[in-house]
Amino acid sequence: MQPRITSPAFFIGRxxxxxxxxxxxxxxxxxxxxxxxxxxxxxREFKYGLVQGEEKLRAALAKEYPFAVPEDFVITNGASxxxxxxxxxxxxxxxxxxxxxxxxxxYSYPHNVSLTWMIPAYTDLVDGKIDIExxxxxxxxxxxxLINSPSNPTGTVQEVETxxxxxxxxxxKGIYIVSDEVYKDMIYVRSNYLLHGKKVITVNSFSKTYAMxxxxxxxxxxxxxxxxxxxxxxxxxxxxxxxxxxxxxxLAAMEEKSSYVESHAAIWRERRDLMYTGMKKLGxxxxxxxxxxxxxxxxxxxxxxxxxxxxxxxxxTYNGEWFGAPDRLRFSYALDVAKIEEGLKRxxxxxxxxxxTY
Amino acid sequence: MQPRITSPAFFIGRxxxxxxxxxxxxxxxxxxxxxxxxxxxxxREFKYGLVQGEEKLRAALAKEYPFAVPEDFVITNGASxxxxxxxxxxxxxxxxxxxxxxxxxxYSYPHNVSLTWMIPAYTDLVDGKIDIExxxxxxxxxxxxLINSPSNPTGTVQEVETxxxxxxxxxxKGIYIVSDEVYKDMIYVRSNYLLHGKKVITVNSFSKTYAMxxxxxxxxxxxxxxxxxxxxxxxxxxxxxxxxxxxxxxLAAMEEKSSYVESHAAIWRERRDLMYTGMKKLGxxxxxxxxxxxxxxxxxxxxxxxxxxxxxxxxxTYNGEWFGAPDRLRFSYALDVAKIEEGLKRxxxxxxxxxxTY
Numbered sequence: 001m002q003p004r005i006t007s008p009a010f011f012i013g014r015x016x017x018x019x020x021x022x023x024x025x026x027x028x029x030x031x032x033x034x035x036x037x038x039x040x041x042x043x044r045e046f047k048y049g050l051v052q053g054e055e056k057l058r059a060a061l062a063k064e065y066p067f068a069v070p071e072d073f074v075i076t077n078g079a080s081x082x083x084x085x086x087x088x089x090x091x092x093x094x095x096x097x098x099x100x101x102x103x104x105x106x107y108s109y110p111h112n113v114s115l116t117w118m119i120p121a122y123t124d125l126v127d128g129k130i131d132i133e134x135x136x137x138x139x140x141x142x143x144x145x146l147i148n149s150p151s152n153p154t155g156t157v158q159e160v161e162t163x164x165x166x167x168x169x170x171x172x173k174g175i176y177i178v179s180d181e182v183y184k185d186m187i188y189v190r191s192n193y194l195l196h197g198k199k200v201i202t203v204n205s206f207s208k209t210y211a212m213x214x215x216x217x218x219x220x221x222x223x224x225x226x227x228x229x230x231x232x233x234x235x236x237x238x239x240x241x242x243x244x245x246x247x248x249x250x251l252a253a254m255e256e257k258s259s260y261v262e263s264h265a266a267i268w269r270e271r272r273d274l275m276y277t278g279m280k281k282l283g284x285x286x287x288x289x290x291x292x293x294x295x296x297x298x299x300x301x302x303x304x305x306x307x308x309x310x311x312x313x314x315x316x317t318y319n320g321e322w323f324g325a326p327d328r329l330r331f332s333y334a335l336d337v338a339k340i341e342e343g344l345k346r347x348x349x350x351x352x353x354x355x356x357t358y
Numbered sequence: 359m360q361p362r363i364t365s366p367a368f369f370i371g372r373x374x375x376x377x378x379x380x381x382x383x384x385x386x387x388x389x390x391x392x393x394x395x396x397x398x399x400x401x402r403e404f405k406y407g408l409v410q411g412e413e414k415l416r417a418a419l420a421k422e423y424p425f426a427v428p429e430d431f432v433i434t435n436g437a438s439x440x441x442x443x444x445x446x447x448x449x450x451x452x453x454x455x456x457x458x459x460x461x462x463x464x465y466s467y468p469h470n471v472s473l474t475w476m477i478p479a480y481t482d483l484v485d486g487k488i489d490i491e492x493x494x495x496x497x498x499x500x501x502x503x504l505i506n507s508p509s510n511p512t513g514t515v516q517e518v519e520t521x522x523x524x525x526x527x528x529x530x531k532g533i534y535i536v537s538d539e540v541y542k543d544m545i546y547v548r549s550n551y552l553l554h555g556k557k558v559i560t561v562n563s564f565s566k567t568y569a570m571x572x573x574x575x576x577x578x579x580x581x582x583x584x585x586x587x588x589x590x591x592x593x594x595x596x597x598x599x600x601x602x603x604x605x606x607x608x609l610a611a612m613e614e615k616s617s618y619v620e621s622h623a624a625i626w627r628e629r630r631d632l633m634y635t636g637m638k639k640l641g642x643x644x645x646x647x648x649x650x651x652x653x654x655x656x657x658x659x660x661x662x663x664x665x666x667x668x669x670x671x672x673x674x675t676y677n678g679e680w681f682g683a684p685d686r687l688r689f690s691y692a693l694d695v696a697k698i699e700e701g702l703k704r705x706x707x708x709x710x711x712x713x714x715t716y
Contacts, residue, residue: 009594012408025406032404040398040603046390048383048571050370077435077597084596088473095475108595115446115592117453117475213406214602234473236367237466238442239435243601244572245398 002311008107011316021343023331024316026152026294028211030264033256036210036249043248049241052232053219057251065194065221072221074231075242075250079182079205079218083112085238086201086220089230090144090176091116097143102130104296104325106152106180118143122324128156128287128296132165139169144176147195150183150291153323153330157290160193171197178203182218183292185209185261186268201227208292209261210253217242217250268293271340275333278344282351296320296328300358305329308354313346360669366465369674379701381689382674384510384652386569388622391614394568394607401606407599410590411577415609423552423579430579432589433600433608437540437563437576441470443596444559444578447588448502448534449474455501460488462654462683464510464538476501480682486514486645486654490523497527502534505553508541508649511681511688515648518551529555536561540576541650543567543619544626559585566650567619568611575600575608626651629698633691636702640709654678654686658716663687666712671704 003010011024052058053075062068076082091097095117101109103122113120123131123138128151139145147166149158170177177195182205184192195202205218222228272289279286279297286297299305302320306329309315320328333340361368369382410416411433420426434440449455453475459467461480471478481489481496486509497503505524507516528535534557542550544566553560563576580586630647637644637655644655657663660678664687667673678686691698
């Protein structure tokens with residue numbers, strides 16, 4: 001009997017072998033800048049570092065953010081720990097608070113909220129975009145909101161006008177904004193809009209920009225000194241400094257940022273175009289990706305489709321239900337063009353054969 | 359005005375320069391085995407790894423524990439994350455539970471308990487040893503207990519007979535044991551006694567055994583599959599895999615374990631003897647270290663002594679109060695012999711001069 005697939009964990013370690021095409025995991029397939037590995041030749045550190053993160057790395061990051069200083073940053077074990085610590089800081093004096101998530105959401109978010117003893121609330125995106133009236137209605141009773149633009153899994157970015165209204169509303173009501181901007185260097189339609197405000201906590205990572213997912217270096221950026229101090233204090237008990245060798249690699253990667261990001265932007269755009277037009281040709285209903293590397297097409301019975309695609313066509317996709325989108329499937333297109341074409345071909349066959357009987 | 363010192367964080371970054379002698383931070387001063395850096399030459403990974411940790415590393419660890427299999431381990435960002443995740447797993451369905459800590463304790467423990475919405479309870483050590491009657495009385499109303507043998511900050515190990523009684527009592531009452539054994543390879547009086555039981559969660563680390571504090575690789579070992587699964591599930595949301603480069607270094611370090619640990623055992627023993635006899639000669643009241651690299655001598659007004667030693671004699675020590683020992687100062691002797699001798703000389707001067715006026 002074929003095992004039932006109930007979470008993304010099922011697919012971990014099921015990679016490109018055996019003719020599989022994986023539209024599953026959301027991580028770049030191309031390696032980081034060469035400087036990332038070159039720094040290892042001379043790496044000889046072993047003692048504890050600053051819990052807040054190495055000063056050189058925070059200074060380099062501060063140059064990327066207007067008006068930022070190194071003290072505004074905490075280096076974390078990827079964006080995951082950044083989100084966990086930000087939420088723990090927010091929940092510290094107010095367990096049981098409501099925390100607003102736009103839906104569809106990155107599949108960890110509801111868990112992150114529950115793990116910090118807060119309660120998730122939701123506002124449904126309309127065609128991948130925040131409906132500001134619904135947002136305000138729900139946010140009014142929340143201690144914090146999460147913004148993820150560009151979004152995993154929708155591939156959309158939020159309108160700058162909407163983001164400004166959110167800033168204003170939250171500032172006025174004293175609501176924390178956790179802004180997960182890990183795809184900020186992968187936007188096809190405009191430059192990134194950095195959310196501002198006294199209670200804004202920006203989460204970012206080296207994972208997507210520099211293809212360093214497995215090396216786990218992320219960070220928190222915030223002008224809210226109280227949050228920064230609370231995060232550092234907690235981290236001194238829950239993980240201490242982020243791996244010094246990871247931080248050295250991250251700093252080295254930044255040296256090649258402009259050439260690396262620029263050359264990869266063309267690659268991502270080509271894949272995006274291929275994926276979007278290919279799926280449209282197959283007759284699928286989906287949003288054109290504006291950032292990141294995901295599409296979220298509609299499917300009848302997506303759970304069955306995910307199983308059939310995997311077991312009968314060797315195609316990995318993720319059930320939209322895991323992301324709060326029960327009528328869709330998520331496809332990551334972090335794959336070379338040849339694989340995307342082969343993958344689309346198989347999806348086409350599935351649509352012409354099995355899917356018709358659904 | 360000289361700033362008041364309120365936590366170990368004050369001393370971070372205040373190292374060996376300016377004639378300072380630091381008995382503060384608890385970390386080895388000698389570098390890890392050479393293999394640890396050699397593996398970096400060919401390291402080229404960048405994609406996500408298994409959240410539970412690399413299979414090769416878990417397989418190597420399994421060989422160190424009798425009857426262990428790789429599935430019993432989760433690789434974490436140091437012992438700190440191991441403790442945080444273990445406590446989160448324990449607290450998950452029972453926030454507000456009591457959690458027993460022998461006192462004096464490692465200074466993060468009460469924070470770890472509070473951060474997971476449990477309530478710390480205490481049993482006072484008698485001359486650095488667990489009083490089994492007090493232990494049982496307090497543990498009876500607790501969901502979990504923490505054992506840290508060898509102990510930071512007392513330098514004592516618990517008697518094997520006591521540990522066996524704790525195992526039996528906790529097994530019978532269904533109480534979780536979190537056994538922090540990070541100093542297991544630094545015991546002067548016997549070999550380590552690994553706590554056993556259905557609800558035992560062993561925490562360990564590469565930080566002390568291999569001098570890899572800043573590289574942040576630790577692990578959980580448990581035969582309790584429910585706890586392991588719960589920890590992996592949480593970690594998939596709160597930090598994902600532990601840094602792959604750190605894990606590669608940890609595995610490389612293990613190749614040299616026996617020669618490295620053996621040669622360092624002699625070094626630690628020499629320092630231990632020097633520190634203990636030196637302090638006795640100065641007339642201080644302290645326990646002879648049985649493991650780890652700490653002494654915890656009694657002082658009148660330790661807070662004032664810590665300030666005077668730092669500002670007038672350039673000696674870093676930690677206030678015992680931070681460890682639940684308000685009548686003592688903690689000294690780490692992870693220093694070369696010449697520095698220990700110079701440090702003891704200065705402590706002697708302090709005792710002969712300022713301390714007399716206390």
